[in-house]
Amino acid sequence: MAMYSRTVIFSCFQINVKMMKILGIIWCTFVLGYTVAATDSPDNRFFPEDFSLGVATAAFQIEGAWNESGKGEQLWDWWMHTYPDKTLNRDSGDVACDSYHKWNEDLELLKVLGVNHYRLSISWSRILPNGWANINTINEEGVKYYRTLLEALIEAGITPYVTLYHWDLPITLHQFGGWQNPIIADHFAAYARICFELFGDIVKNWITLNEPHSYCFLGYGTGYHAPGYALPSEGVYKCAYTSVLAHAKAWHIYDEEFRATQKGRVSIVIDSPWFEPLTDTEQDREAVQRELDFFFGLYANPIYNGNWPEQVIRIVDARSELEGYSYSRLPKFTEEEIQYIKGTSDFFSVNTYSAYLAHHQHNWDESIDPDEVTYYADQGVVNSVDPAWASDVEWVHKVPAGFRKLLNYIHNTFGQPEIVVTENGWAQNVTTAGTADQDRITYLSEYLSALLEAIYEDGVNVSAYTVWSLMDNLEWANGYQQKLGLVEVDFSDPERTRTAKDSYFWYQMVTKNRCLYSDASLCI
Numbered sequence: 001m002a003m004y005s006r007t008v009i010f011s012c013f014q015i016n017v018k019m020m021k022i023l024g025i026i027w028c029t030f031v032l033g034y035t036v037a038a039t040d041s042p043d044n045r046f047f048p049e050d051f052s053l054g055v056a057t058a059a060f061q062i063e064g065a066w067n068e069s070g071k072g073e074q075l076w077d078w079w080m081h082t083y084p085d086k087t088l089n090r091d092s093g094d095v096a097c098d099s100y101h102k103w104n105e106d107l108e109l110l111k112v113l114g115v116n117h118y119r120l121s122i123s124w125s126r127i128l129p130n131g132w133a134n135i136n137t138i139n140e141e142g143v144k145y146y147r148t149l150l151e152a153l154i155e156a157g158i159t160p161y162v163t164l165y166h167w168d169l170p171i172t173l174h175q176f177g178g179w180q181n182p183i184i185a186d187h188f189a190a191y192a193r194i195c196f197e198l199f200g201d202i203v204k205n206w207i208t209l210n211e212p213h214s215y216c217f218l219g220y221g222t223g224y225h226a227p228g229y230a231l232p233s234e235g236v237y238k239c240a241y242t243s244v245l246a247h248a249k250a251w252h253i254y255d256e257e258f259r260a261t262q263k264g265r266v267s268i269v270i271d272s273p274w275f276e277p278l279t280d281t282e283q284d285r286e287a288v289q290r291e292l293d294f295f296f297g298l299y300a301n302p303i304y305n306g307n308w309p310e311q312v313i314r315i316v317d318a319r320s321e322l323e324g325y326s327y328s329r330l331p332k333f334t335e336e337e338i339q340y341i342k343g344t345s346d347f348f349s350v351n352t353y354s355a356y357l358a359h360h361q362h363n364w365d366e367s368i369d370p371d372e373v374t375y376y377a378d379q380g381v382v383n384s385v386d387p388a389w390a391s392d393v394e395w396v397h398k399v400p401a402g403f404r405k406l407l408n409y410i411h412n413t414f415g416q417p418e419i420v421v422t423e424n425g426w427a428q429n430v431t432t433a434g435t436a437d438q439d440r441i442t443y444l445s446e447y448l449s450a451l452l453e454a455i456y457e458d459g460v461n462v463s464a465y466t467v468w469s470l471m472d473n474l475e476w477a478n479g480y481q482q483k484l485g486l487v488e489v490d491f492s493d494p495e496r497t498r499t500a501k502d503s504y505f506w507y508q509m510v511t512k513n514r515c516l517y518s519d520a521s522l523c524i
């Protein structure tokens with residue numbers, strides 16, 4: 001039955017969406033009975049009535065059309081064209097899922113999936129081809145593309161969550177030093193204002209930046225991502241400083257110029273795994289807190305509590321002095337900036353996929369190794385994973401209990417905010433991926449169970465959950481070699497044919513039943 005449903009799915013899209021829904025229901029009845037039995041006792045409670053279930057994508061990862069319709073070049077276009085060997089299989093985003101041309105097919109997928117919201121991003125250089133808001137004209141074709149898509153989503157009853165920056169910095173701004181240069185914060189704020197003006201009448205949920213930890217650490221710390229800068233001693237901190245400031249400026253613009261009329265809200269996506277102590281010792285428990293502060297707190301603390309986490313300041317200042325620096329490697333916010341940044345988020349957006357074990361690094365607090373002047377060495381933590389945690393790619397391990405702990409940590413550390421899970425999902429290696437993706441169903445089911453426990457047992461205010469991703473797409477430096485979609489995309493096919501996976505039908509059942517059981521009468 002599952003095979004039959006999948007084979008016919010895309011011709012059905014063109015003809016009869018209702019028929020698709022019926023096929024999905026048949027699939028759920030005959031296949032999910034088995035599926036649910038195969039997962040580990042999912043929570044049988046209904047999601048709260050106004051809880052929102054969605055899926056996410058990002059512009060560069062799906063759109064393609066990299067130089068069409070007036071779009072300017074951005075950082076990742078340049079990176080993949082200039083250093084093709086830095087990406088697995090020398091893949092690029094030139095075509096990706098071709099969603100720039102096939103957006104209406106994606107919309108049908110969303111409608112049939114039955115999601116409440118869709119998280120997408122706007123490509124900065126599609127709106128402002130040269131990045132600069134003050135000397136550049138707006139690219140009307142780019143505006144039309146997003147306007148059409150956003151209006152169609154609203155028309156379909158799907159709430160858009162719009163990210164303004166998902167790592168695709170206009171190349172002109174990269175040439176100014178990118179996120180190393182605090183002036184980028186002003187450029188971002190100007191771009192954000194334009195987007196609020198252009199789309200704020202229909203977009204009510206804005207995300208300023210996606211995962212500053214990822215693009216700061218990978219782009220300016222290790223150099224594994226664009227722009228490839230290995231500046232581990234200061235690059236991450238400078239990038240974090242500019243990013244937090246950029247977010248705050250955009251939030252204030254919205255707050256002062258748009259909130260009263262548009263009545264929307266603005267947040268920033270912060271990503272973090274959960275960390276478990278390797279051993280039950282005080283040293284390893286402290287290592288966990290240090291890693292959370294350096295990973296998560298670096299971005300969340302200035303926005304929710306004011307300033308960098310206290311121990312980040314203390315450690316980096318002290319180590320910089322011992323290392324012979326005449327200044328601290330950690331840029332400082334002025335008192336005025338601390339007050340300006342604090343409180344600039346209307347809800348807490350978090351991306352999380354995995355957990356790691358944390359172990360105190362031997363001698364970290366007693367010795368300084370001049371060859372190890374890095375953001376990582378500042379933390380003094382050695383990470384590992386529990387071999388019992390299921391995994392198909394090195395960075396994702398199935399640890400649903402860690403997800404529940406992370407939600408509780410946010411609740412307790414950042415003032416019990418409303419939490420929107422803006423990304424969560426299961427990554428498969430291309431060699432093991434396919435449309436029969438029971439592993440993904442198991443992962444999602446267990447993570448959603450953990451989320452329900454956080455809501456009902458722990459009293460955490462989680463209002464939405466978002467699967468990454470609607471469909472397989474360009475996974476940054478991993479090219480098309482890692483698959484996270486509910487829908488498979490054939491990247492060897494010029495048509496980029498989309499085929500629903502088993503997980504797509506499973507999630508369709510969840511959005512319909514609003515619980516994790518195919519037989520909703522079992523839910524309470």
Ligand SMILES: CCCCCCCCCCCCC/C=C/[C@@H](O)[C@@H](N)CO[C@@H]1O[C@H](CO)[C@H](O)[C@H](O)[C@H]1O
Nearest residue numbers: 058210211214271272273356383384385395468475
């Ligand atoms: C064997 C020992 C292993 C030890 C490893 C230790 C590493 C510890 C440090 C943790 C690093 C975690 C990195 C995770 C980052 C993710 O939050 C991030 N990559 C997710 O980004 C989103 O990913 C999506 C799927 O890949 C998608 O690409 C999206 O655009 C991103 O926002």
